[in-house]
Amino acid sequence: MTSLGVKVLCWQVVLPSGEAVEEIQPQFDEIEKCAGRGMIITGLAPHGSGFDFFSRFFCPKLGLKEVSNRRTRRWLNDRLLMELVPRLNAEEIRGLFAPPPFGDDVPLSPFCMANVGEWDKFRNVDMDKEVTMIKALEGSSSKRKNPVDADKVAVLTAWHRVGCRTREAFRRSFLPELINGYEECIRAFVEESGDGDVLVLQVQDPFHRLLLHGVCEFYNLVSVTVSQSKGTKSLKMTRIRKKKSGSVELPNITLCHFLKMTKEGIW
Numbered sequence: 001m002t003s004l005g006v007k008v009l010c011w012q013v014v015l016p017s018g019e020a021v022e023e024i025q026p027q028f029d030e031i032e033k034c035a036g037r038g039m040i041i042t043g044l045a046p047h048g049s050g051f052d053f054f055s056r057f058f059c060p061k062l063g064l065k066e067v068s069n070r071r072t073r074r075w076l077n078d079r080l081l082m083e084l085v086p087r088l089n090a091e092e093i094r095g096l097f098a099p100p101p102f103g104d105d106v107p108l109s110p111f112c113m114a115n116v117g118e119w120d121k122f123r124n125v126d127m128d129k130e131v132t133m134i135k136a137l138e139g140s141s142s143k144r145k146n147p148v149d150a151d152k153v154a155v156l157t158a159w160h161r162v163g164c165r166t167r168e169a170f171r172r173s174f175l176p177e178l179i180n181g182y183e184e185c186i187r188a189f190v191e192e193s194g195d196g197d198v199l200v201l202q203v204q205d206p207f208h209r210l211l212l213h214g215v216c217e218f219y220n221l222v223s224v225t226v227s228q229s230k231g232t233k234s235l236k237m238t239r240i241r242k243k244k245s246g247s248v249e250l251p252n253i254t255l256c257h258f259l260k261m262t263k264e265g266i267w
Helices: 016-022 028-033 069-084 089-095 116-125 128-145 149-162 165-170 174-194 206-218 253-263
Strands: 009-014 039-044 053-059 062-066 198-202 221-230 233-242
Touching: 016 039, 016 053, 016 174, 053 116, 149 206, 165 206, 165 253, 174 198, 174 233, 174 253, 206 221, 206 233
Parallel strands: 009 039
Antiparallel strands: 039 053, 053 062, 198 233, 221 233
């Protein structure tokens, strides 16, 4: 009897060749009657096989008729662990799997107390929507970190003074030359005139008058259109004046430039 490890005893039979090892038909009933835990048969490997010897291991007493190399190593490791490490009792096993602090009772978490409907909503979150929301939050946080541009704040404040209907007209029909002409007149009027002065413009087209009133709102001016008879014709006169409360501050970014940037997708 030959020892192959710690307290693992078995028979070892040497055959004349590796071919005999491969061709042998073991009689497991007879092997089970033998002393020891199993039987190993071995023989020299043939030339060109790349091995020194062939071996087969039969262990019917332990429920393994024939053990492969992988199962042999696993079986030997299990046997060694069982002999080196003492068996744990039920209390020790429970302590291994108990949540920290080990062995102590802990209160239930909110997840355990949530009902099924709430969990279903949590599990059915659309991953694409979640990614979009995360990117939007990251973008908003990065914008908050950037320093505030005073010119942008001023032009956005002026833009929000314009009525919704007029803003929609600016977006729908952008006429840069017309708007730029209105702005040149109004900016010159704001810079050169006094508080009681009035700027009068004759604009007969209703849509153009709407845009003119929008430009006046952008620059925080009061504009009123009145009809004036001249012979047989009725002319539309738009009177523009400054508000009584405070001075008018001209934004550095003009309305025409702001609309161009908005149309190009910059803002």
